[in-house]
Amino acid sequence: MMSHRSIGERIFDGANVFFMFLLSVVTLYPFLYVLFASLSDPAWLVKVRGIIWYPEGATLEAYKLVFQNPSILSGYMNTIIYVVAGTSLNILMTSLGAYALSRQNVMWKNPIMFMIVFTMFFNGGLIPTYLLVENMGLVDSRWALILPTAMSAYNLIIMRTAFQAVPVSLEESAKLDGANDFTVLFRIIMPLSMPVIAVMILFYGVYHWNSWFQALIYIRTRDLYPLQLILREILISNSTDSMLTGIGGGDKMPVGETIKYATIIVATVPILCLYPFLQKYFVKGVMIGAIKG
Template sequence: MKRKVKLSRRLFIMADYLLLLLIAVLCLVPMWHTVCASFSSPRDLASNRSLLLWPVGTVTLKGYQIVFANSSIWKSYFNTVIYVVGGTALGIAMTSVGAFVLSQKYFSPRNAIMLFVSFTMLFNGGMIPNYILIQKLGMLNSRLAIILPTAVNVFNLIILRTSFQGIPDSLEESAKLDGANDMDVFLKIILPLSKASIAVIVLFISVMHWNSWFPASLYLTERAKFPLQIILREILIDGNTNMTSGGANAAISIYKSLIKYCTVVISTLPILAIYPFIQKYFTKGVMIGAIKG
């Protein structure tokens, strides 16, 4: 027998769906506008001042041809992949190991260390001390300056530690009775049971490195090591659309808007392609790592 739902409850649910639909539209419209603009005619796009729901003028791939003809885009793409893969691998390794140690009840200093680590979320040395530290460590103009300083994020550490604490102690005790050591428990019990939380942390770290540009602007001076976001910033903010590399004579004002939109699409596409595979773990992973204190 179906339970009768009150009218007020139905209205509340309907209002929720309408609100979520509105938010979804507000998020999707700018993305759709960017995609349509990237396929638009450069002349028509340069004179357009309205929101695009479809490409204006003749549909063309000229903008993508110009962008891909620029060697800086390919170099920066390669650099960004290095930063994302290296930073994510190192970040998830150090975060998961740290979370495992700090979640063990027999490790008596765990609460004191966690308090000390959490303190850095509120107070830190600042930009100048960090720059001096990177300089003294000899990592200026090095890829390590982008990967190492962000290896452990306190927020991610807290989520993963809380997720590990939610795993029943009986599983660990049973494994140790069978002769397992801490490494066996970590690799064969803790990590497999925390796939949802780990997937979320992987998403957080990879997106952070993919979108990061400020550390690179501080620590890197060699253009060959610049990530994609630095090149994108030059195009979008500084107005540097000199895409003459590779023989494409596109450094004219009529192509500026088209190049900007195409570069945004190219820089966003990989994250949009990866997200659907991790999205199913997102809510579950965050909730598991946030409920228990």
């Protein structure tokens, strides 16, 4: 039997639904605008001012021009390398650090944790970091985008808290059977902490996919540019001329606009496709890492 709900409760629920609907529209529409613009006829697009409700004269010409650009393809390949290699190293280093700092018998655990937290508020800045990377011989190499960001202090704290929630008795039982620390970590702790591991993969993966500033600072060779740096050139520097070969002078500006929108979609959709596979772990993983049971 359903309980009677007061008028105030119904008004409150209706206001919540309306507010969430508006929030969804405000969040989703910018992406839909870019998608509709990328599919629209270039001549029509340059005449439109304001909201776009649908793609007028739908065409895939802008996407064809984008994928014909060798810089986009090389940027895709480089970004995939950075995401896979960087995220793998991130998960490895964060797991090792979190495991060590979550054990009860580790000496100097609190001072080490203090120094790690200290880096979240104070750091050397851009120039000392650049000099360090340069002295290590990493400038203009892929390692410049992978090694300096091998671990995030924030993510380390989340994973450390999640590892502390695993019962100590499991570790003790495994060590009585002859397991060492690596066995305990990779065969017991990490399988039991898959929700937080999935969240870390999402956090680190999105970071590497969207990263462009480090590449701008450290990378000189164009063949090593990630996709986001190519996207920056197209959007900010307006460098679409290489994709407009064979197009008449009067049509270059409208087509160039659709190319910008198509490039944004091409650079955004792949990382959006990753989220549904990790969504079921997301809330649970963050809560495990944020609350000490």
